[in-house]
Amino acid sequence: MSSINRPLAGPVLAFDLAEQIASMRAEDPYSRSGRVGRTLAKSGRFRLTLTVMKSGNEIGTHHADSPMTLQVVEGGLRFRTDGQEYTLGAGQVLFFGPGEAHDIRADQDSALLITVSAIGDDYRPGETAGA
Template sequence: MAIQHASSGQVIDVRPFGSRLLSEKTTALFKSEQLEVIRLVLQAGKSFPEHSVAGEITVQCLEGQLDFTAEGKSHLLNAGEMLFLARGVPHEVTAIQDSSALMTIVLSVQSR
């Protein structure tokens, strides 16, 4: 089954899930040639192991608390806080509490 992404001009609800959080899953909201936006959902104690991406990323915590580790430094992200990370930087994320976040990834990397 193909992943359904939002269309250009479509409104996307990114409000906190609240009581539905534990029944939700990580989903790609949309993807274009240059940009991908993902709604990340992690239960407390779950994590994504260290990895890197070719483009810049932002992670905005919508609810809960995330431990975002990059370049040997741990950053706690609480609801309403956002983190920017330069392209290619290895990072990992662990949910301290049941959490959801909006993650934006720049896919098209132009040489500088």
């Protein structure tokens, strides 16, 4: 279902990730570039995006203005930020605050959920839960 014909906001949205992933992998942009993303939901400045990547595909350096998470749904990837490299597999989640994210690279055909929150909302570097 294209983004034109589906709701991006509402009181409740449900997604079949396996169906979404299969649909995205069948799209021409995935065949051409090895990567495609689809915003599943947005509300205010909140975004939930599903991205599929072919093995070896990279997302270059980008700047994140707000906290985000990367959750690997299928496959595996490597992620570099602040001089550290993280290897993530299916079922793993990485949280990081604002800053530069470097070289997200799929080690195998992968699908990941990217959650981005609002700029500056409640995030303070070094803060811990319950603080």
